[in-house]
Amino acid sequence: MIARKLMLAASAAAFALTGAPAMAERGTDGDLKIIFWQAVSTMNPYLSGGTKEVYAASMVIEPLARYDETGNLVPMLATEIPTVENGGVSEDLKSITWKLKPDLKWSDGSAVTAEDAIFTWKYCTAPDGGCAQGAYFEGVSNVEAVDASTIKVSFAEAKPYPYSAFVGAQSPIIQAAQFKDCLGAKAPECTSANFGPIGTGPFTVKEFKPNDVVTFEANGNYRDAAKPAFASVTLKGGGDAASAARSVLETGEFDYAWNMQVEPEILEQMMAAGKGKIEVAFGTQVERIDINPYGVDASLGDKRSTKEAGPHPALSDPAVRRALSIAIDREIIDEAGYGPNGQPTCNILPAPDIYVSTAVDWCLKQDIEGANKLLDDAGWAMGSDGVREKDGVKLSFLYQTSTNSVRQGTQALVKDMWSQIGVSVELRNISANVFFGGDPASPDTFQKFMADVQMYTNNFDGTDPEKYMAGWMCDKIPSPATGWQGENIVRYCNPEYDALVKQLGTTGKLEDRAAIAKQLNDMLSNDVAQIPLIHRGQPSAVNNTLLGVKMNAWDSELWNVADWSRAK
Helix, strand or coil, X not given: CCCCCCHHHHHCCCCCCCCCCCCCCCCCCCEEEEEECCXXXXXXXXXXXXXXXXXXXXXXXXXXXXXXXXXXXXXXXXXXXXXXXXXXXXXXCCEEEEEECCCCECCCCCECCXXXXXXXXXXXXXXXXXCCCHHHHCCEEXXXXXXXXXXXXXXXXXXXXXXXXXXXXXXXXXXXXXXXXXXXXXXHHCHHHHHCCCCCCCEEEEEECCCCEXXXXXXXXXXXXXXXXXXXXXXXXXXXXXXXXXXXXXXXXXXXXXXXXXXXXXXXXXXXXXXXXXXXXXXXXXXXXXXXXXXCCHHHHHXXXXXXXXXXXXXXXXXXXXXXXHCCCHHHHHHHHCHXXXXXXXXXXXXXXXXXXXXXXXXXXXXXXXXXXXXXXXXXXXXXXXXXXXXXXXXXXXXXXXXXXXXXXXXXXXXXXXXXXXXXXXXXEECHHHHCCCCCCCCCCCCCCCCCEEEEEECCCCCCCHHHHHHHCHHHCXXXXXXXXXXCCCXXXXXXXXXXXXXXXCCCCHHHHHHHHHHHHHHHHHCCCEEEEEEXXXXXXXXXXXXXXXXXXXXXXXXXXXXXXXXX
């Protein structure tokens, strides 16, 4: 039988959620002011792969369990973490059974039941629909109600690590009654539900202004009568990272600013004002450059950036992709933009330590000479204009990313490095509100990827990488058929990779799982599906008067917002 002990190396599973001491009374600390320089475009994380949406929604809709600041799995809506030992996971590892906490209520006062979990599964797996978090339901064959408060998730094959569906901020339970008419292609049309989901979390949405401001108020039906301490939350979006940092660290206008992707020396200057501090957690974030394998020329029309466009005329050449990677000096990028909050990497899976490959280090040292030789040998001849060409195709690329000074600085550095190997680059930056927004009507989202290369960061919930690595499977590629949703932004499609992910899903022993995860990482890196640049920490700015913040790189940074309070 598949080894049982595996399971609980990664989950440390039956830990109870601990937080700050209970406040005396709900709503006594006034308004909590949070700023995201990447504004929120929807409150439905199933319709956006953007971290900003996942984090904002995590204050309202919740999973059965999530990860604490140490990476341990802790119950939220569930009474405990199911294991083989406590009978919650079947002996054959083909099912997991969750028990809801008693008397759970939605914010509208109605009861939370197993039917809501069943509906959530159907919602994310509906035909003709696009679900940004489909990998969380990979291998799930059925979700059923044992009774009103008991949810059984069954898997097609033995699942040694069964903590995927309904676990973590990216896989919350939504209310069946609210979303019942929003299945499949209708999902993006349910504006009221997507902007104001009814939830179980400490706050409810009072008003939602897309790409601007979200106002929340304390949930009167929250399961802990003493929480949250704050009566309301104002989540302001937009601007830039430096201005957001300044609003916490220098002026004290805001209490919390997420994602301080700001040059290290500027943050140091701001902190000298004494009003706040930078809290950093290292998890699995990697700043990377995606390489588009498909044609993106505007003449392709609706076929752009899809399989129907055919292979990219230049980037489908492995020599070109590898040359682009080794031409980059990651040390310079790290020093200029990240400092102690970053580390150069060739891995797309940078943590936890047991999963970190040491076999892929060929990109760490810049090699302009080697890159030029690769392109020479592949027949890409240098033109009189300094741009290489082959069969009438020039190495001339559109390089897009979100608007941010560190990212624009990185773009400028990479453009210069690539010019040294005969590659011409047009730089473009797009407002983060739009780039990460997931609007199927917008041509400028990172999911649509209407460029040759693009840059951003990504990570995953928890410490087990199975569901994250499933995001590069062929069936996770965004397309018009999925409303441009799907985790496989780089359109990587390799049957050997898919088979290895499925093998990971049925492998029990932790050491064997780690070996497979490393193989998957190495396939992505060696095929240059994308170019990993920097393993990033997650720095956020916290006002000195704000108490209870526990920086979390394994889940939503707002995972314990119910425990936050104001210093008296």
